[in-house]
Amino acid sequence: MGALRDLPVELWRPILASLVGSPGALSSDRQDPFSEVRDIVIFLNRDVKTHSALLLVCKVWHNVVTELTHEHLHLTSEVQVGVIANRFEESRRHSMKKPLGTCTRRIDLQLSNPSDQCLNALVRILWCTPNIEILVNSNYYMAMIPTFHITPPQAQTRTEIIDALIGTCSKSLRRIEWTSNEYPSWSDLMRVLRTATGISSLTLANIYGNLTERPSQYITLPNLKTLVLGDSPSFSHASLGNVPLNAFLTMLSKSPEQLPSLQRLEGFSPFSPDFLRTHGSKVRIVRTVAFTPLLHEIIATCPNLDTFVTIFPHHILDLLSHPSLKRIGIFPISEDPVGVPQAIFSAYIMKPLEDLLCQIDESQLPKLTQVRIRNVGTLANITDHPLFLQKWWKRWDSRGVRFDDKDGRPFNLVPSGNNSVLDNVRRS
Numbered sequence: 001m002g003a004l005r006d007l008p009v010e011l012w013r014p015i016l017a018s019l020v021g022s023p024g025a026l027s028s029d030r031q032d033p034f035s036e037v038r039d040i041v042i043f044l045n046r047d048v049k050t051h052s053a054l055l056l057v058c059k060v061w062h063n064v065v066t067e068l069t070h071e072h073l074h075l076t077s078e079v080q081v082g083v084i085a086n087r088f089e090e091s092r093r094h095s096m097k098k099p100l101g102t103c104t105r106r107i108d109l110q111l112s113n114p115s116d117q118c119l120n121a122l123v124r125i126l127w128c129t130p131n132i133e134i135l136v137n138s139n140y141y142m143a144m145i146p147t148f149h150i151t152p153p154q155a156q157t158r159t160e161i162i163d164a165l166i167g168t169c170s171k172s173l174r175r176i177e178w179t180s181n182e183y184p185s186w187s188d189l190m191r192v193l194r195t196a197t198g199i200s201s202l203t204l205a206n207i208y209g210n211l212t213e214r215p216s217q218y219i220t221l222p223n224l225k226t227l228v229l230g231d232s233p234s235f236s237h238a239s240l241g242n243v244p245l246n247a248f249l250t251m252l253s254k255s256p257e258q259l260p261s262l263q264r265l266e267g268f269s270p271f272s273p274d275f276l277r278t279h280g281s282k283v284r285i286v287r288t289v290a291f292t293p294l295l296h297e298i299i300a301t302c303p304n305l306d307t308f309v310t311i312f313p314h315h316i317l318d319l320l321s322h323p324s325l326k327r328i329g330i331f332p333i334s335e336d337p338v339g340v341p342q343a344i345f346s347a348y349i350m351k352p353l354e355d356l357l358c359q360i361d362e363s364q365l366p367k368l369t370q371v372r373i374r375n376v377g378t379l380a381n382i383t384d385h386p387l388f389l390q391k392w393w394k395r396w397d398s399r400g401v402r403f404d405d406k407d408g409r410p411f412n413l414v415p416s417g418n419n420s421v422l423d424n425v426r427r428s
Contacts, residue, residue, distance in 0.1 A: 025072050026105055028133055028174035029201045030226050030264070033287060033309050033329055034372060034408070067103040073125075074108045078118040081111070085121040088128035101128030108136045119158055126164035133174045135165065140180040155182040156208040162188040170195040177203035177228075185209050186244065193219055200261070203228040207244035217251055220258050227259075229267035249275040256282075266309075276301040287311070287331075299325075312379060313352050321364040328360055328371050335377040345381055350388060353379075357392055370402040373411075 075081050091100035107129070111118060126132075141155045162184060165173070173196040178184060183206045184192065193199070200223045229245050245267075252258050253274040262279050266287040280301030287309035288298070299305065299322055308320075309329035330353070340348075353373075360371065375382050382389065389411040396403035397412075404410050 026133065030175075030203075030228070033285065033307065033331070034327060034370075067098075067100070070100055070103045072106040072108075073104055074110065075122070076110045078111070078115060078121075081114075081118050081121045081125065085124040085128075088125055092128055099128065101125070102131055104129040105131055106134035106136075107132060108138065110138045110140075112139075113141055114139060119161065123158075123160050123164050126161065127168055130168045131172050132165075132169040133172055135173065135175070136177045136179065137182060138177075138179045139182040141182060152181045154206070154208060157182055157184045157188065159185075159188055162192060166191060166195050171198065174198055174223075175201040177201075178205050179203055180205060183208040189248075190217060190219065193221060197221070198223055200224060201226040201228075204245065204248070205231050206242065207248065209244075218254060218258075219251065221252075223261055224259055225261050226264040227262065227266070246272060253278045273297060285309075287329075310356075312356065313349065319359060319363045324367050325365050326367050326369045328365075328368065329374065330356065330372070330379070331374040332377040332379040335374075337380065338378050342384075346385075349378065350382070350385055353382065354388070361395065368399075368401055370404070371396055372404050372406075372408075374406045376406055 073084065075084065088099070088101040107125075109122070114122075137157065139155070141153050143153060157178070170192075176192065176196070176199060183204070185208045189204075189207060193202075197220075199221060202221075202224060203226075229249070230242065249272045253272065256278055259279050259282070262282045264285040265283050266285075276297055280298070281303060283302045284304060285307040286298055286302060286305060288295070289311045296318070299308075299320055303324070305322060305325050307327040307329070308325055309331055311333050312330050313333060357371075373379060373382065383405075393403045393411045402410065
């Protein structure tokens with residue numbers, strides 16, 4: 001190993017990083033909706049055996065791999081949070097040159113009903129991590145006696161966590177997300193946005209608490225490219241008429257200079273008309289449900305729109321007309337595995353999907369080049385309908401439009417559960 005250790009660290013550190021890390025994990029913006037890399041893939045791709053083997057090669061590799069494995073933390077249990085907090089504080093006391101916490105660039109929180117002790121340990125972690133670029137808060141809270149009729153309770157992100165975030169990494173923070181039922185208060189959110197001006201991606205499922213007066217602040221987010229509002233990915237009726245999110249959009253609708261870099265907009269209908277009129281010309285990507293009341297206004301006020309993603313089975317899509325739209329995605333309301341009888345799947349998935357594709361086909365979209373169906377979750381079994389897929393592949397192919405699946409493969413090449421039928425169709 002002597003010869004290897006003599007190589008400049010610039011040469012072999014990136015090689016180790018490619019073995020330890022996951023593609024896209026440290027991207028400061030959300031993945032392109034047509035990208036094959038998803039956050040769940042980022043988590044599943046972690047190769048624990050490879051990590052362990054690399055740690056044992058030599059002391060130099062052990063140190064480098066230890067740093068690399070702490071670049072991205074996925075915290076899912078109270079025990080894990082406590083261990084990391086103790087490890088970072090111990091490293092800070094004994095390693096003046098480069099404490100381990102300074103290596104961390106992304107933290108994903110996925111804690112169920114976290115206790116006060118767990119949240120205190122999280123605060124300790126944040127005070128040791130001054131270089132965080134990405135914080136994804138997916139903490140979720142459930143009623144202690146869950147039933148099918150109980151709405152999950154809302155919870156507030158503790159002010160101490162916001163204090164630590166602002167106090168340590170406001171200059172490095174590029175992407176922050178609240179994706180579940182824990183949210184920041186209005187005042188804490190404003191503090192984050194005023195101090196962390198480098199943020200390029202913001203996701204807000206909601207804002208905690210009731211607004212007692214109309215917000216009058218004027219805030220500018222000079223680097224914000226991506227704005228996601230509402231309970232993604234379903235963007236259910238819970239988002240429609242959401243007072244805090246509508247107030248947030250109203251506050252950002254006073255001048256085009258407030259969001260000079262905006263390119264991507266996702267949500268249900270906190271898309272206010274004033275917001276669209278102010279910023280619509282910048283937007284390149286929109287993801288929403290097809291029956292959002294403002295869909296036609298979204299299309300009309302986004303003249304440079306490139307990509308439109310609709311959430312299925314919200315499929316009532318009136319005929320569209322747009323001069324520059326190139327990509328349309330049909331994504332499932334849930335990516336969790338679903339099993340239903342074939343008759344129900346045909347009636348509630350395949351028939352609405354046929355209607356939706358007909359509506360897209362009849363729309364006035366002269367620049368359309370790609371239609372993608374993300375065949376996972378509620379749309380996973382469409383590959384069991386080869387006649388349907390081949391009919392539509394031929395239709396889109398005749399128009400010069402690519403018709404592909406979640407991995408970007410044209411549907412005429414996608415394996416099916418009924419390959420003999422598919423082979424006959426291909427030969428026809």
